[in-house]
Each structure stands twice: as C-alpha cells, then as structure tokens.
Amino acid sequence: MPYVPTAVSTGFRALSAVAPPLAVRLGGRAFWRVGPPAPVRAADLAVHERAARGGVRVAGERVVTYRWGDAGSPTVLLVHGWQSRASRLASLVRAFEDAGLSVVAFDGPAHGDSTGRHLSAVEHGAAMRAVQDVEGHFAGVVGHSIGGLAAGLALHDGLSADRYVAISAQAGMDALAETFLRLAGIPHTLHDRFCEHVARTFPGDVPDLRSRVDLTAHPAPREVPTLFVQDDDDRMTDPRDARRLYAAHPGSELLVTSGLGHNRVLDDRGVLDAVVAHVTAPVRTP
Secondary structure, eight states, X not given: OOOOOHHHHHHHHHHHHHOHHHHHHHHHHHHTOOOSOOOOOGGGHHHHHTSEEEEEEETTEEEEEEEESOTTSOEEEEEOOTTOOGGGGHHHHHHHHHTTOEEEEEOOTTSTTOOOSOOOHHHHHHHHHHHHHHHOOEEEEEEETHHHHHHHHHHHTTOOEEXXXXXXXXXXXXXXXXXXXXXXXXXXXXXXXXXXXXXXXOTTOOTTHHHHSBTTTSOOOTTSOEEEEEETTOSSSOHHHHHHXXXXXXXXXXXXXXXXXXXXXXXXXXXXXXXXXXXHSOOOOO
C-alpha cells in the first residue's frame, strides 16, 4: 500500500469535496504507484547475502528469486508485501531453517531487485506460479500483507502447497482500496466509484478485477490447512479483514496479536513459532 504524506492526504481531502471525479482519477494513479525499491534492512542483510539467487520471467519482467537451506528438504515459499522485498522475511527464513526446512522467496515485480513498474495480487500470483514451475510442490506458502492475499488466491487457482499462512492479509481489492482511501483522505462515499475506476484502468486487462481479487469469494482450498495472523493495532490492514477471511475458510485458525502493527509482527518470536508449528504440523489424514 503506497505511503501517503500528510500534505497529499490534505490535498485529496480538499479535492474530493470540490472535484470528486478528479480525486478518483488521481487517487487511482497513486494507488498503483510503486516507489523506489525498499533497501535491505541491516537486521536482514546476513540472510539476504547468503541466499542462492536465481530468476524467473513473469510477463516480460525478470523476477529475482532466493533460496536458503538444503534443496532436498521440504520447501516453504515466502511472499512479501507491498513496497517490501524478500529480505524483509529474514526472521521467517531463519525460523524455518532452524526447523529443518528449505525456503524460497522472490522480489515481486517492481520490488527489490526485480524489474517492472507495478504490482498487484494478480501479478504476485503469476510470480508464485513461475517460481513453482522451477521449484515444484511447496510444503507451505506464507504471505504477508498483499502477499498473503495473493498467496490465497494463487492456491485457489491451483498453486500446490500443503499448508497456508496469511499474515496481516487484506480480504480483497475492496479492502485494499478502503485502506488507501482512509490514508489518502478520500471519503468512503467515493469507495465504489474509486474501485470501479481502478478496475477499469488496471494494467494488464484483467476482467472483473474487483471480484477476481477477493479472497472471501475465492478462498484457498478447504483441504489446505490455513492460519491467519493479525495484529489488532495494524493501521495498514483492517483487523476485521482477518475475521472475514477466517469466516470464509471453514476449519482455518486465527491468531490475533496486539501491539505489533503491520510489520513488526513478522519478527515476533511467538508469531514465528506459531507459523512454523502450523506449516510443520503432521498432515491430516481423512
């Protein structure tokens, strides 16, 4: 989700009052904008530098991949969020390595060291499938923020994984738009108009985008054990989204934390332990 400076949100708030169509158009342009690549955090640098690098092609763009651990071990796919990169999931990499699993991650299009100009849950899903074509079946897929949303949609569409974890994931495009409008200062009364505009102008010509990017309407398969993790102090994802997703996935689990926000949840020891325990739990038998 793009960061919206206070001055910009003040401008959008004023523009929405006097020229709603213009506010919608400009807001739609900002909604898809990806800023400069996030740097590798100092805390993640060691994990980032020891990864074995590779790459896949997705819609003409080069997506950089990373692998850690023994290639003969079960593999977990990690999927980062908006304006982030694979290295931000370093705490999860270490936790899964300690549990004896190997890990694969990638910088999504227009993120990290990958090429591209925009990212959506659709493009993130295409990158996951391209990585799976190289790596094969995954023991689990763990996604953060829009990466969690995209992972669930990819599983719905056939991505092969035994288990699924979504951390701070939005429920769908409407939820993404709702957060953006709040941060941008655009009133909720323009929500439907904004979503329709975004769907019409989406790069890539995806039919019925608003319905397509909805994990409550297109849930992960019931046979894939699912865990949702959500912090109640998250400003980027409405905590109610996790409860909507939990309700839309019968048999899933929900872990609610407090005081960690949208990103620090990725480094919390209790969350890491719960995610690893979920992915490494014995496979259920009928």
